[in-house]
Amino acid sequence: MAKNSARKKKSRDKAEEYSRKKGFREKFTELLELPKELVLNIPRITMAGNGDMMLENYKGLIEYDRARIRISTGPGTVKITGMGLIIREITSEDIIISGNIHTLEFLYAANDTEHTG
Protein backbone atom coordinates (compact mmCIF):
# COMPACT_ATOMS: atom_id res chain seq x y z
CA MET A 1 0.00 0.00 0.00
CA ALA A 2 2.80 2.36 1.00
CA LYS A 3 4.67 1.39 -2.08
CA ASN A 4 1.67 2.18 -4.19
CA SER A 5 1.25 5.67 -2.75
CA ALA A 6 4.95 6.41 -3.23
CA ARG A 7 4.62 5.47 -6.83
CA LYS A 8 1.58 7.67 -7.19
CA LYS A 9 3.45 10.59 -5.68
CA LYS A 10 6.39 10.11 -7.95
CA SER A 11 4.04 9.98 -10.89
CA ARG A 12 2.34 13.20 -9.77
CA ASP A 13 5.70 14.97 -9.38
CA LYS A 14 6.68 13.91 -12.82
CA ALA A 15 3.40 15.10 -14.21
CA GLU A 16 3.72 18.49 -12.58
CA GLU A 17 7.23 18.92 -13.82
CA TYR A 18 6.10 17.89 -17.25
CA SER A 19 3.24 20.34 -17.41
CA ARG A 20 5.45 23.18 -16.16
CA LYS A 21 8.10 22.41 -18.74
CA LYS A 22 5.45 22.04 -21.38
CA GLY A 23 4.05 25.50 -20.77
CA PHE A 24 7.36 27.17 -21.46
CA ARG A 25 8.37 24.97 -24.35
CA GLU A 26 5.00 25.17 -26.02
CA LYS A 27 5.09 28.93 -26.02
CA PHE A 28 8.64 28.85 -27.32
CA THR A 29 7.83 26.52 -30.24
CA GLU A 30 4.69 28.41 -31.12
CA LEU A 31 6.72 31.60 -31.19
CA LEU A 32 9.32 30.14 -33.53
CA GLU A 33 6.87 27.96 -35.47
CA LEU A 34 8.97 24.86 -34.96
CA PRO A 35 7.53 21.38 -35.54
CA LYS A 36 5.82 20.76 -32.22
CA GLU A 37 6.12 17.00 -32.15
CA LEU A 38 9.90 17.16 -32.29
CA VAL A 39 10.52 19.87 -29.74
CA LEU A 40 7.84 18.77 -27.29
CA ASN A 41 8.49 15.08 -27.93
CA ILE A 42 4.83 14.28 -28.52
CA PRO A 43 3.43 11.76 -31.04
CA ARG A 44 2.14 12.90 -34.39
CA ILE A 45 -0.84 10.88 -35.52
CA THR A 46 -2.21 10.74 -39.04
CA MET A 47 -5.40 8.82 -39.73
CA ALA A 48 -7.36 8.00 -42.83
CA GLY A 49 -10.87 7.25 -41.56
CA ASN A 50 -10.76 4.46 -39.04
CA GLY A 51 -8.84 2.06 -41.24
CA ASP A 52 -5.29 3.36 -41.37
CA MET A 53 -3.24 5.19 -38.86
CA MET A 54 0.33 6.37 -38.76
CA LEU A 55 1.98 7.28 -35.51
CA GLU A 56 5.29 9.09 -35.64
CA ASN A 57 7.72 9.87 -32.87
CA TYR A 58 6.92 6.97 -30.53
CA LYS A 59 9.03 5.25 -27.95
CA GLY A 60 8.01 1.63 -28.06
CA LEU A 61 5.32 -0.97 -28.33
CA ILE A 62 3.84 -2.06 -25.00
CA GLU A 63 1.13 -4.44 -26.05
CA TYR A 64 -0.03 -5.85 -29.33
CA ASP A 65 -2.85 -8.15 -30.25
CA ARG A 66 -5.70 -8.15 -32.71
CA ALA A 67 -8.05 -6.11 -30.51
CA ARG A 68 -5.71 -3.78 -28.67
CA ILE A 69 -2.46 -1.97 -29.24
CA ARG A 70 -0.70 0.20 -26.68
CA ILE A 71 2.20 2.36 -27.65
CA SER A 72 4.34 4.40 -25.31
CA THR A 73 5.12 7.93 -26.37
CA GLY A 74 6.79 10.95 -24.77
CA PRO A 75 3.92 12.22 -22.64
CA GLY A 76 2.25 8.84 -22.00
CA THR A 77 0.56 5.83 -23.50
CA VAL A 78 -1.59 5.81 -26.61
CA LYS A 79 -4.14 3.03 -26.62
CA ILE A 80 -5.90 1.82 -29.73
CA THR A 81 -8.72 -0.68 -29.62
CA GLY A 82 -10.50 -2.23 -32.53
CA MET A 83 -10.87 -5.39 -34.56
CA GLY A 84 -8.31 -7.22 -36.66
CA LEU A 85 -5.54 -4.72 -36.00
CA ILE A 86 -2.26 -5.36 -37.73
CA ILE A 87 1.03 -3.50 -37.78
CA ARG A 88 1.60 -2.77 -41.43
CA GLU A 89 5.05 -1.34 -40.93
CA ILE A 90 7.27 -0.52 -38.02
CA THR A 91 10.53 1.41 -38.01
CA SER A 92 12.33 3.33 -35.31
CA GLU A 93 10.53 6.53 -36.34
CA ASP A 94 7.02 5.50 -37.18
CA ILE A 95 4.45 2.77 -36.86
CA ILE A 96 1.61 2.18 -39.30
CA ILE A 97 -1.46 0.37 -38.05
CA SER A 98 -4.40 -0.78 -40.09
CA GLY A 99 -7.58 -2.64 -39.31
CA ASN A 100 -10.90 -1.59 -37.91
CA ILE A 101 -10.07 1.03 -35.30
CA HIS A 102 -12.78 1.73 -32.74
CA THR A 103 -11.19 3.94 -30.13
CA LEU A 104 -8.08 5.95 -29.62
CA GLU A 105 -7.20 6.90 -26.08
CA PHE A 106 -4.48 9.06 -24.59
CA LEU A 107 -3.52 7.73 -21.19
CA TYR A 108 -1.31 10.63 -20.17
CA ALA A 109 0.07 10.89 -16.65
CA ALA A 110 -0.76 14.60 -16.56
CA ASN A 111 -4.50 14.17 -16.96
CA ASP A 112 -4.97 10.70 -15.51
CA THR A 113 -2.90 10.18 -12.38
CA GLU A 114 -5.11 7.28 -11.32
CA HIS A 115 -3.84 5.19 -14.17
CA THR A 116 -1.04 2.90 -13.16
CA GLY A 117 -0.43 0.54 -16.01
Next chain:
Amino acid sequence: MKLLLLLRLWNYLRGYVIIIVDGFFTEKFINICAHRNILLWDVKVQSDRTLTMRMDIKGFRLIRPIARKAKCRVRLLKKTGMPFVLNRYRRRKAFFAGALLFIALIYVLSSFIWNVEITGNKKLETAQLEEMLARNGIKTGILKFGVDTDNVVSKIMLDAEDISWISITIHGTKAKVQVRERIPVPEIIPMDEPCDIVATKDGMIKNVVAKEGIEAVGQGDTVRKGQVLIAGKIPLKDDEKRFKLVHAMGKITARTWYEEESPVILTETERLKTGKQINAHSLILFSWKIDLPHRKNNFGNFSINEDRKRLSIGEDLVFPVEWVTVSYREEKLTEAVVNEEDAKNAAAEAAYKKALEKVPENAKVVNTNIYYVKDEQRGQLARVTLECLEDIGVSRKIGGN
Protein backbone atom coordinates in the same frame (compact mmCIF):
# COMPACT_ATOMS: atom_id res chain seq x y z
CA MET B 1 -2.16 2.24 -55.00
CA LYS B 2 0.48 2.63 -57.66
CA LEU B 3 3.06 3.40 -55.00
CA LEU B 4 2.04 0.32 -53.08
CA LEU B 5 2.59 -1.82 -56.16
CA LEU B 6 5.99 -0.26 -56.65
CA LEU B 7 6.86 -0.94 -53.03
CA ARG B 8 5.86 -4.59 -53.42
CA LEU B 9 7.97 -4.89 -56.53
CA TRP B 10 10.91 -3.33 -54.73
CA ASN B 11 10.48 -5.74 -51.84
CA TYR B 12 10.32 -8.65 -54.26
CA LEU B 13 13.52 -7.54 -55.96
CA ARG B 14 15.34 -7.18 -52.69
CA GLY B 15 13.91 -10.37 -51.27
CA TYR B 16 12.28 -10.87 -47.90
CA VAL B 17 11.39 -13.59 -45.42
CA ILE B 18 8.23 -14.35 -43.51
CA ILE B 19 8.96 -15.46 -39.95
CA ILE B 20 6.92 -16.77 -37.05
CA VAL B 21 7.80 -15.37 -33.64
CA ASP B 22 6.37 -16.86 -30.50
CA GLY B 23 7.06 -16.15 -26.87
CA PHE B 24 5.85 -13.99 -24.02
CA PHE B 25 7.63 -10.83 -25.04
CA THR B 26 6.88 -10.49 -28.72
CA GLU B 27 6.38 -6.74 -28.23
CA LYS B 28 9.91 -6.52 -26.92
CA PHE B 29 11.16 -8.37 -29.96
CA ILE B 30 9.42 -5.84 -32.22
CA ASN B 31 10.78 -2.90 -30.21
CA ILE B 32 14.35 -4.11 -30.41
CA CYS B 33 14.03 -4.75 -34.13
CA ALA B 34 12.67 -1.24 -34.64
CA HIS B 35 15.49 0.30 -32.64
CA ARG B 36 18.13 -1.62 -34.55
CA ASN B 37 16.73 -0.32 -37.82
CA ILE B 38 15.35 -3.61 -39.01
CA LEU B 39 12.27 -2.84 -41.07
CA LEU B 40 9.29 -5.02 -40.21
CA TRP B 41 6.05 -5.07 -42.10
CA ASP B 42 2.75 -6.95 -42.10
CA VAL B 43 3.07 -7.84 -38.46
CA LYS B 44 0.03 -10.05 -37.78
CA VAL B 45 -1.19 -11.80 -34.67
CA GLN B 46 -1.82 -15.43 -35.54
CA SER B 47 -2.89 -16.76 -32.16
CA ASP B 48 -2.04 -16.02 -28.59
CA ARG B 49 1.67 -15.21 -28.29
CA THR B 50 2.38 -16.01 -31.93
CA LEU B 51 3.08 -13.40 -34.59
CA THR B 52 4.03 -13.53 -38.25
CA MET B 53 5.97 -10.72 -39.81
CA ARG B 54 8.07 -9.91 -42.83
CA MET B 55 11.59 -8.56 -42.88
CA ASP B 56 14.36 -8.16 -45.40
CA ILE B 57 17.25 -10.58 -45.77
CA LYS B 58 19.78 -8.28 -44.09
CA GLY B 59 17.54 -7.95 -41.07
CA PHE B 60 17.01 -11.69 -40.85
CA ARG B 61 20.75 -12.23 -40.34
CA LEU B 62 20.65 -9.94 -37.27
CA ILE B 63 17.68 -11.35 -35.38
CA ARG B 64 19.26 -14.29 -33.58
CA PRO B 65 20.62 -12.19 -30.63
CA ILE B 66 17.39 -10.21 -30.55
CA ALA B 67 15.32 -13.40 -30.23
CA ARG B 68 17.54 -14.54 -27.40
CA LYS B 69 17.22 -11.22 -25.64
CA ALA B 70 13.43 -11.17 -25.97
CA LYS B 71 13.20 -14.87 -25.11
CA CYS B 72 11.30 -15.61 -28.30
CA ARG B 73 11.45 -18.50 -30.69
CA VAL B 74 11.84 -17.54 -34.32
CA ARG B 75 11.05 -19.86 -37.20
CA LEU B 76 11.45 -19.16 -40.87
CA LEU B 77 8.16 -19.65 -42.71
CA LYS B 78 8.86 -18.60 -46.27
CA LYS B 79 11.53 -17.02 -48.42
CA THR B 80 10.28 -14.76 -51.17
CA GLY B 81 11.95 -12.65 -53.82
CA MET B 82 14.46 -12.47 -56.60
CA PRO B 83 17.63 -13.25 -54.59
CA PHE B 84 16.23 -16.65 -53.58
CA VAL B 85 15.10 -17.46 -57.11
CA LEU B 86 18.51 -16.53 -58.46
CA ASN B 87 20.16 -18.59 -55.77
CA ARG B 88 18.13 -21.62 -56.76
CA TYR B 89 19.24 -21.29 -60.39
CA ARG B 90 22.84 -20.51 -59.49
CA ARG B 91 24.09 -23.79 -60.89
CA ARG B 92 22.32 -23.45 -64.22
CA LYS B 93 25.18 -22.01 -66.18
CA ALA B 94 23.57 -22.48 -69.59
CA PHE B 95 20.51 -20.54 -68.48
CA PHE B 96 22.57 -17.53 -67.42
CA ALA B 97 24.73 -17.80 -70.51
CA GLY B 98 21.55 -17.77 -72.59
CA ALA B 99 20.18 -14.75 -70.77
CA LEU B 100 23.48 -12.94 -71.23
CA LEU B 101 23.64 -13.92 -74.88
CA PHE B 102 20.10 -12.63 -75.37
CA ILE B 103 21.00 -9.23 -73.91
CA ALA B 104 24.20 -9.11 -75.94
CA LEU B 105 22.32 -10.04 -79.11
CA ILE B 106 19.72 -7.33 -78.52
CA TYR B 107 22.50 -4.84 -78.00
CA VAL B 108 24.45 -5.92 -81.07
CA LEU B 109 21.39 -6.04 -83.31
CA SER B 110 20.20 -2.66 -82.12
CA SER B 111 23.49 -1.03 -83.01
CA PHE B 112 22.84 -1.47 -86.72
CA ILE B 113 20.49 0.42 -88.97
CA TRP B 114 17.80 -1.97 -90.19
CA ASN B 115 15.33 0.39 -91.71
CA VAL B 116 15.57 3.59 -93.71
CA GLU B 117 12.34 5.53 -93.61
CA ILE B 118 11.99 8.29 -96.17
CA THR B 119 9.19 10.81 -95.89
CA GLY B 120 8.35 14.06 -97.61
CA ASN B 121 9.19 13.17 -101.22
CA LYS B 122 6.46 13.73 -103.79
CA LYS B 123 8.06 13.72 -107.20
CA LEU B 124 11.37 12.10 -106.34
CA GLU B 125 11.45 8.34 -106.35
CA THR B 126 12.04 6.68 -102.99
CA ALA B 127 14.40 4.18 -104.64
CA GLN B 128 16.44 7.03 -106.08
CA LEU B 129 16.75 8.65 -102.66
CA GLU B 130 17.65 5.32 -101.10
CA GLU B 131 20.38 4.88 -103.66
CA MET B 132 21.68 8.39 -102.95
CA LEU B 133 21.72 7.70 -99.20
CA ALA B 134 23.45 4.35 -99.73
CA ARG B 135 26.20 6.07 -101.68
CA ASN B 136 26.77 8.32 -98.70
CA GLY B 137 26.76 5.43 -96.25
CA ILE B 138 23.22 5.21 -94.98
CA LYS B 139 21.66 1.86 -95.81
CA THR B 140 20.28 -1.13 -93.98
CA GLY B 141 22.86 -3.27 -92.26
CA ILE B 142 25.48 -0.69 -91.37
CA LEU B 143 26.72 0.15 -87.90
CA LYS B 144 24.91 3.23 -86.68
CA PHE B 145 27.84 4.51 -84.62
CA GLY B 146 29.95 5.10 -87.71
CA VAL B 147 27.40 7.35 -89.35
CA ASP B 148 28.01 11.07 -89.30
CA THR B 149 24.57 12.35 -90.21
CA ASP B 150 25.64 15.99 -90.42
CA ASN B 151 28.30 15.10 -92.94
CA VAL B 152 25.87 13.05 -95.04
CA VAL B 153 23.32 15.87 -94.94
CA SER B 154 25.81 18.43 -96.20
CA LYS B 155 27.06 16.07 -98.93
CA ILE B 156 23.56 15.37 -100.20
CA MET B 157 22.66 19.05 -100.06
CA LEU B 158 25.63 19.82 -102.27
CA ASP B 159 24.99 16.93 -104.69
CA ALA B 160 21.25 16.87 -105.13
CA GLU B 161 19.86 19.85 -107.00
CA ASP B 162 16.21 18.98 -106.49
CA ILE B 163 16.30 18.70 -102.71
CA SER B 164 15.93 21.91 -100.79
CA TRP B 165 16.15 20.46 -97.31
CA ILE B 166 17.03 17.09 -95.80
CA SER B 167 17.19 15.85 -92.24
CA ILE B 168 18.52 12.50 -91.09
CA THR B 169 17.94 11.26 -87.58
CA ILE B 170 18.73 7.86 -86.19
CA HIS B 171 16.19 6.50 -83.72
CA GLY B 172 16.88 3.02 -82.44
CA THR B 173 17.54 0.90 -85.50
CA LYS B 174 15.69 3.24 -87.82
CA ALA B 175 17.15 6.04 -89.89
CA LYS B 176 14.45 8.62 -90.39
CA VAL B 177 15.01 10.76 -93.44
CA GLN B 178 12.84 13.75 -94.16
CA VAL B 179 13.20 15.66 -97.39
CA ARG B 180 11.67 18.71 -98.96
CA GLU B 181 11.77 19.03 -102.70
CA ARG B 182 12.92 22.17 -104.37
CA ILE B 183 10.26 24.01 -106.30
CA PRO B 184 11.87 25.22 -109.52
CA VAL B 185 12.35 28.96 -109.41
CA PRO B 186 10.72 30.69 -112.38
CA GLU B 187 13.22 32.64 -114.35
CA ILE B 188 12.67 36.26 -113.52
CA ILE B 189 13.85 38.72 -116.10
CA PRO B 190 15.12 41.98 -114.59
CA MET B 191 12.95 45.03 -115.26
CA ASP B 192 15.64 46.80 -117.23
CA GLU B 193 15.99 43.95 -119.73
CA PRO B 194 13.64 43.88 -122.73
CA CYS B 195 11.30 40.93 -123.09
CA ASP B 196 8.14 39.61 -124.75
CA ILE B 197 5.18 37.93 -123.21
CA VAL B 198 4.44 34.57 -124.83
CA ALA B 199 1.78 31.89 -124.41
CA THR B 200 2.47 28.94 -122.12
CA LYS B 201 -0.14 26.80 -123.84
CA ASP B 202 -2.68 26.74 -126.64
CA GLY B 203 -5.87 28.69 -126.15
CA MET B 204 -8.27 31.35 -127.33
CA ILE B 205 -7.63 34.91 -126.19
CA LYS B 206 -10.41 36.43 -124.16
CA ASN B 207 -8.72 39.56 -122.93
CA VAL B 208 -5.35 41.29 -123.44
CA VAL B 209 -4.26 44.27 -121.37
CA ALA B 210 -0.77 45.53 -122.10
CA LYS B 211 0.89 47.82 -119.56
CA GLU B 212 4.10 47.97 -121.52
CA GLY B 213 4.72 46.83 -125.09
CA ILE B 214 2.40 46.20 -128.01
CA GLU B 215 -0.49 43.76 -128.04
CA ALA B 216 0.37 41.22 -130.71
CA VAL B 217 -2.95 39.36 -130.55
CA GLY B 218 -6.54 40.44 -130.15
CA GLN B 219 -9.67 39.14 -128.52
CA GLY B 220 -10.92 35.93 -130.10
CA ASP B 221 -7.60 34.94 -131.65
CA THR B 222 -6.44 31.39 -131.21
CA VAL B 223 -2.84 31.16 -130.11
CA ARG B 224 -0.36 28.34 -129.99
CA LYS B 225 2.16 27.59 -127.29
CA GLY B 226 5.16 29.92 -127.52
CA GLN B 227 3.40 32.53 -129.63
CA VAL B 228 4.19 36.17 -128.74
CA LEU B 229 1.20 37.81 -127.07
CA ILE B 230 2.65 41.15 -126.04
CA ALA B 231 5.71 42.24 -127.97
CA GLY B 232 8.52 44.17 -126.32
CA LYS B 233 9.82 45.36 -129.67
CA ILE B 234 8.08 48.60 -130.59
CA PRO B 235 8.61 50.06 -134.04
CA LEU B 236 9.35 53.79 -133.94
CA LYS B 237 6.77 56.03 -135.57
CA ASP B 238 9.08 57.93 -137.86
CA ASP B 239 11.32 55.04 -138.84
CA GLU B 240 9.85 51.61 -139.65
CA LYS B 241 13.23 49.92 -139.48
CA ARG B 242 14.25 51.06 -136.02
CA PHE B 243 12.76 49.61 -132.87
CA LYS B 244 12.48 50.51 -129.27
CA LEU B 245 12.95 47.58 -126.92
CA VAL B 246 10.88 47.47 -123.72
CA HIS B 247 10.18 45.10 -120.87
CA ALA B 248 6.69 43.93 -121.85
CA MET B 249 4.13 43.64 -119.10
CA GLY B 250 0.45 42.88 -119.09
CA LYS B 251 -2.33 40.45 -118.36
CA ILE B 252 -3.62 37.91 -120.84
CA THR B 253 -6.71 35.88 -120.09
CA ALA B 254 -7.47 33.02 -122.44
CA ARG B 255 -9.97 30.22 -122.79
CA THR B 256 -8.36 26.81 -122.55
CA TRP B 257 -9.85 23.34 -122.86
CA TYR B 258 -9.07 20.17 -121.03
CA GLU B 259 -10.51 16.92 -122.26
CA GLU B 260 -10.64 13.43 -120.81
CA GLU B 261 -12.57 10.31 -121.62
CA SER B 262 -13.59 7.16 -119.86
CA PRO B 263 -15.23 3.99 -121.22
CA VAL B 264 -18.84 3.20 -120.35
CA ILE B 265 -18.82 -0.24 -118.78
CA LEU B 266 -22.10 -2.05 -119.25
CA THR B 267 -21.18 -5.36 -117.68
CA GLU B 268 -19.65 -5.63 -114.31
CA THR B 269 -17.69 -8.60 -113.07
CA GLU B 270 -18.35 -9.37 -109.48
CA ARG B 271 -15.64 -11.16 -107.57
CA LEU B 272 -17.00 -13.44 -104.88
CA LYS B 273 -14.71 -15.17 -102.47
CA THR B 274 -15.31 -18.90 -102.23
CA GLY B 275 -13.65 -19.13 -98.85
CA LYS B 276 -10.80 -21.34 -100.00
CA GLN B 277 -7.42 -19.93 -99.14
CA ILE B 278 -3.78 -20.88 -99.32
CA ASN B 279 -1.23 -19.18 -97.12
CA ALA B 280 2.41 -19.12 -98.11
CA HIS B 281 4.70 -18.10 -95.32
CA SER B 282 8.26 -16.99 -95.59
CA LEU B 283 10.82 -15.68 -93.19
CA ILE B 284 13.28 -12.95 -94.09
CA LEU B 285 16.46 -12.86 -92.04
CA PHE B 286 18.74 -9.97 -92.92
CA SER B 287 18.47 -10.24 -96.68
CA TRP B 288 17.90 -13.93 -97.24
CA LYS B 289 14.44 -15.19 -97.66
CA ILE B 290 13.39 -18.61 -96.46
CA ASP B 291 10.21 -19.88 -98.11
CA LEU B 292 8.25 -22.33 -96.06
CA PRO B 293 6.53 -25.13 -97.96
CA HIS B 294 2.87 -24.61 -98.81
CA ARG B 295 0.10 -26.21 -100.89
CA LYS B 296 0.16 -25.66 -104.62
CA ASN B 297 -2.07 -22.95 -105.95
CA ASN B 298 -4.67 -24.58 -108.22
CA PHE B 299 -7.19 -21.76 -108.17
CA GLY B 300 -8.52 -20.45 -111.45
CA ASN B 301 -9.25 -16.94 -110.29
CA PHE B 302 -7.78 -15.61 -107.12
CA SER B 303 -6.62 -12.48 -105.34
CA ILE B 304 -3.25 -12.07 -103.71
CA ASN B 305 -2.75 -10.39 -100.39
CA GLU B 306 0.61 -9.82 -98.81
CA ASP B 307 1.09 -9.18 -95.13
CA ARG B 308 4.48 -8.23 -93.71
CA LYS B 309 5.26 -8.32 -90.04
CA ARG B 310 8.54 -6.89 -88.86
CA LEU B 311 10.04 -7.76 -85.50
CA SER B 312 10.37 -4.58 -83.51
CA ILE B 313 10.42 -3.30 -79.97
CA GLY B 314 8.36 -0.17 -79.83
CA GLU B 315 8.34 1.88 -82.98
CA ASP B 316 12.00 2.69 -83.39
CA LEU B 317 13.83 -0.52 -82.54
CA VAL B 318 13.30 -2.57 -85.68
CA PHE B 319 15.13 -5.85 -86.19
CA PRO B 320 16.11 -7.53 -89.46
CA VAL B 321 13.59 -10.32 -89.05
CA GLU B 322 10.47 -10.28 -91.13
CA TRP B 323 7.56 -12.70 -91.42
CA VAL B 324 5.76 -12.50 -94.73
CA THR B 325 2.41 -14.15 -95.33
CA VAL B 326 1.10 -14.24 -98.88
CA SER B 327 -2.47 -15.44 -99.00
CA TYR B 328 -4.19 -16.58 -102.18
CA ARG B 329 -7.94 -16.44 -101.98
CA GLU B 330 -10.03 -18.25 -104.55
CA GLU B 331 -12.68 -16.17 -106.26
CA LYS B 332 -15.68 -16.87 -108.46
CA LEU B 333 -16.39 -14.37 -111.19
CA THR B 334 -19.96 -13.55 -112.08
CA GLU B 335 -20.97 -11.10 -114.75
CA ALA B 336 -23.79 -8.71 -114.02
CA VAL B 337 -25.43 -6.29 -116.42
CA VAL B 338 -25.48 -2.70 -115.22
CA ASN B 339 -28.22 -0.22 -116.00
CA GLU B 340 -27.04 1.86 -118.98
CA GLU B 341 -27.92 5.17 -117.35
CA ASP B 342 -25.88 4.31 -114.25
CA ALA B 343 -22.95 3.12 -116.33
CA LYS B 344 -22.95 6.35 -118.34
CA ASN B 345 -23.06 8.45 -115.21
CA ALA B 346 -20.23 6.52 -113.65
CA ALA B 347 -18.09 6.91 -116.79
CA ALA B 348 -18.84 10.64 -116.97
CA GLU B 349 -17.94 11.04 -113.33
CA ALA B 350 -14.62 9.24 -113.84
CA ALA B 351 -13.78 11.32 -116.91
CA TYR B 352 -14.70 14.54 -115.09
CA LYS B 353 -12.38 13.68 -112.22
CA LYS B 354 -9.52 12.89 -114.58
CA ALA B 355 -10.03 16.14 -116.49
CA LEU B 356 -10.20 18.21 -113.32
CA GLU B 357 -6.79 16.88 -112.30
CA LYS B 358 -5.29 18.38 -115.43
CA VAL B 359 -6.66 21.86 -114.73
CA PRO B 360 -3.92 24.04 -113.20
CA GLU B 361 -4.49 25.78 -109.89
CA ASN B 362 -4.85 29.32 -111.18
CA ALA B 363 -7.44 28.36 -113.83
CA LYS B 364 -11.19 28.78 -113.34
CA VAL B 365 -13.60 26.27 -114.84
CA VAL B 366 -16.39 28.14 -116.62
CA ASN B 367 -18.06 25.41 -118.64
CA THR B 368 -18.41 21.65 -118.46
CA ASN B 369 -19.49 19.56 -121.45
CA ILE B 370 -20.26 15.89 -121.31
CA TYR B 371 -21.00 13.85 -124.38
CA TYR B 372 -20.91 10.21 -125.38
CA VAL B 373 -19.11 8.87 -128.41
CA LYS B 374 -18.83 5.47 -130.06
CA ASP B 375 -15.33 4.19 -130.48
CA GLU B 376 -14.75 1.18 -132.67
CA GLN B 377 -12.18 -0.38 -130.45
CA ARG B 378 -13.25 0.65 -126.99
CA GLY B 379 -17.00 0.81 -127.43
CA GLN B 380 -18.93 3.68 -125.91
CA LEU B 381 -16.94 6.47 -124.29
CA ALA B 382 -17.90 9.34 -122.04
CA ARG B 383 -15.98 12.47 -122.93
CA VAL B 384 -15.75 15.49 -120.67
CA THR B 385 -14.45 18.85 -121.81
CA LEU B 386 -13.75 21.54 -119.29
CA GLU B 387 -13.57 25.08 -120.54
CA CYS B 388 -11.39 27.28 -118.37
CA LEU B 389 -10.24 30.84 -118.05
CA GLU B 390 -6.61 31.29 -117.13
CA ASP B 391 -3.61 33.56 -117.47
CA ILE B 392 -1.35 32.04 -120.10
CA GLY B 393 1.27 34.78 -120.39
CA VAL B 394 4.91 34.37 -119.40
CA SER B 395 7.91 36.65 -119.90
CA ARG B 396 10.61 35.61 -122.31
CA LYS B 397 13.73 37.44 -123.40
CA ILE B 398 13.60 38.83 -126.89
CA GLY B 399 15.29 36.39 -129.22
CA GLY B 400 15.41 33.75 -126.52
CA ASN B 401 13.30 30.65 -126.18
